[in-house]
Amino acid sequence: MRLMGAGTSVGWRSWIDRGRILTFAAGVETVMNHRRTPSSSAASWILLAVVILGLLAWRLAVAWLMPVTLDEAYYFDWSRHLAWGYFDHPPGVALVGLGTLLEPGSAFAARLGGLLAGAATLLVLAVLYRRCGLRDPADLALALVLAGATLPGLAGGILVTPDTPLALGWALALFEAERALAGDRRRWVTAGLAVGLGLLGKYTMVLIGPVLLWAILRADWRALRTPWPYLGALAALLVFLPNILWNASHDWVTMRFQFGHGFSTQVGDLASVSAQTVERTGPESFGERLESLLGYLGAQLGFWGLIAPALIWGLVARLRSRGGAAKPDTPALASHARPLLMAATFFPLGFFALVATFSQVQANWPLMYLLSAAPLAVLWLRPVRVWVYAAAGVNLLLVTLYAYHSATASLPLPDSQNRILRETHGFAELAQRVAELDGPVYVERYQTTAMLRFYRPDLDIDQWPGLTRPSEFVRRHMDEPVVPRGPFWLITRGGPPPAIEGFAVERSRRFFDCAGKPLSETETAPCRRPLHTWPAYRYRPQPSGDPT
Template sequence: MTIAPDISVKPDGAERRLILFAVAIIAAMTLLRIVYASAIELRTDEAYYWTWSKEGALSFLDHPPGIAWLIRFGTAIFGDTTLGVRFGGIVSMLVTQCLLADIVRRLTHDVRAVVFVVLMPEAALYYGLLMAKVAPDVAMIPFAVAMMWSLVRVVQSGDERWWLAAGLLAGLSMLSKFTAIMFAPAVAAFLLVPDWRWRWLRNPYPYLAVLVAIAVFSPVLVWNAQHDWASFRFQGVRATANYGISLRTIGDFIGLQFGLVGFVMLPVVLTGLVLTAWRGYRTREPVGILLSTAVLVPFAYFLFKSTTLRVGDTWPMFMWPVGFAAAAVNLATMAKEGWSARMLRSSLFWAKTAVVSGIAFVVIVFLYYVAAPWNLLGKIDPIGAEAGYEQVAARAQAALDETGATWIATTDYRTYAMMRWLFRGRVPVIEINERGRFQDFRDPGLDRIKGHAGIYVGREPDDRASLWENIPAKREPLGRVERRWRGVLADTYVIERLTGWTPELSPPKDSPLFQWRVLAGEFEKRVCATRVG
């Protein structure tokens, strides 16, 4: 893999038409994402991150603050609407595509490869549609790809100052999600394996880049130092949890990659990565080493972890855009390396098939969620399983009106987030347990809580959990409400009136009302129970 010697030559007529075609596809798919973002109610995690955007905390238990800032950017433009919350993801997708295009342009000077790399994300379900939802990965991806772009500029220009840009962008990536650290082996290999290693090991700029990254990441370090390193302990559960070897979790991981990246796209990308790694390490070529290692090492790690733990659907999604760049560059490089005409035709055929079939699949999924009236997946539908909270909120509002209660209590962060989102500040909402999640959060409205009755909204069987032994409130059952999506029951919630008690915002850290659930195991157990049921 080499840097294209001339990146200033203007495209000819055929190439311009190809570029215009790609722009039209991207515009149409962007409009599709805007419609999806506007039409589909927030999922529970999205609402949870939205609550963060309303706080002034330096960081949060689950993740760094980048996603909260991204949501704040969108809601500053469109208000507290589904589009406002998700707008940052739509912008992130476009920024990522521009960066991928420039990486491939600089490495190949091949318009077809550039068009291929900008259409690959459109053909992968996670990026082509689900970048319209918000998650820490969505905030991290453009910064991570920009870091790779900066390192390509190091190779292209030899200008050591690009290391500082890479450090800045690495820090911003870490400020969005901790898994950005998984690019560290790729950067280390990029620095140490090529013949230039002694030049950079004696140069201060790579070390300054590390200091810049740490400085940018420092809000998370400060917050954790103030809170017993809570985030690192929380995330450490995911890194160290071991529930025994399970073929089911391996199958879940592999199946998710095919589903979210593409049934044809995934093999195309992996093939391109393997060839890029072989080429890069054989010739000690820096960019080939960087791009391939950035994906293959995290992929191997997640594959290994999937033998004993259910890998979350979004966890590996930060790495695949770099894989798209490697696959596109590999296609252009194969043509220059003298591969047989048959092999080149086959590679081009599968690349085109991956894009066409992938975009078609994304459009079908979009139509299913936006326009179709059916639930074809039952309780395992990833959107349907978290839909229908409007029904719960309506019943809670009725209970507030009937009883004169002034606040809402929950016992899980998902219900808390959705109630807070759907009530939009009209009523104080508080999760009365797991208070460790809400360190440095503002007062939810204790003046409207203290001395007043409240309404408890809880998912069965949380209303019978042992934590109630530590709560002296008087509980009066008011009824139940079902949460359904397209006729399929997702969950049942109890509604109760609470009196004689005021929730404690900052209980002692050894209190069962402070401690958070073990995320790596608790929710997966519930999902499995739901599927079996």
């Protein structure tokens, strides 16, 4: 029976490797197929199941508990206006957010697509890690914990952002590339399809190109003499082509904005989003460059949370023992997979480290590296496995408490740590107050516009152009400028009313949002430090020559 089972397993894998069939179910079967090894046991398989099911169940619970955030609301609004591109990003995140059409104002319904994409990413990674050499289910479980229980892994499993489709595309590209490097070169075509899907999620996916090229040169350079890698590149281009054509017909607005954003250029009104007209704002002196680089590296280490000390200890121990005889039970990654995982880890990290020396870099930009860093880290974290699980549990607890605080405002956090409340609290009540205002309503900031439209998509609410950073709301009206014919309301974030040519302020209202309290309309703040102060100004058309 044992020989028959082993032969059957080999037969299945060779059938798949020859390219006869490729389905996700077959990949999952490969992971769950139990081959007895000295370190494999029923407890290890139970642990692996607990890790996968536990992460998925936790994501469902927190996604239901946590209110929608500012960025999510912005992206969910795109789902109501599907297109091949938007001002800020390509269309992938809008497709992921289609759940918002199921129940207006429901954060959980809006996140359903993201939860499904996150679950698919986790299962794809499980298959990938096993094929890369982590045959022991205990090692596989540890790798999934490292990929899913870092702070970005936990938050990314709940919140819907362009990183959601990017992570799935990146994982699928590595998944197919590993099969291609293992011998089935036709899989470069499906790897290209995955790259194209990732590009439709976020332009950062372009970094997978050098990763795959390095892996080919190191593990299978003769593949470059075949048509398959080139057909894969063509497949990626064809999948991504609709967004290119959309940009071409919209003055390349997304690509120009992302170029300015990615290289720290100051963006003004929509028409000035150009590499030639924007102003550099990145670090200039040597000290500023060094500070920017150290800040970037510190943020990447901090993303591991309490796993970081174990990671550092394991790396130091690994370097000290380098050159010694390897222990018999030390896991080894497949020779064809190691260059792929190494490049996918260190190229994004190194690329943005270089960018950080002359530009401002957001800490989340290179986070794709975590997906390939996890199986590499397993090689030196086995001795501190218990520490890693304990640290991951603390990470999970901290994120859970933060999500609970976003829904209840019950934790005694200092004002500096209440960003989550400023991103979630009070907007639903403000939307109800806005519904009572007579006439059309405009908003100063695109984030507040998105939140009001999320909770009340039936209302006539839009961003007034030219007051703050441009957005997709402004881009939609490029051919139809906002020119109200009668009185209108403008919601701002505080300060005096903005001067608007042709209009004068008629009256005003002021709304205060305090942590854990209902929204109030008063002349003075009812709490010491309101989370939000929202003045609402009613403008009326100003007759020509009227000085008021």
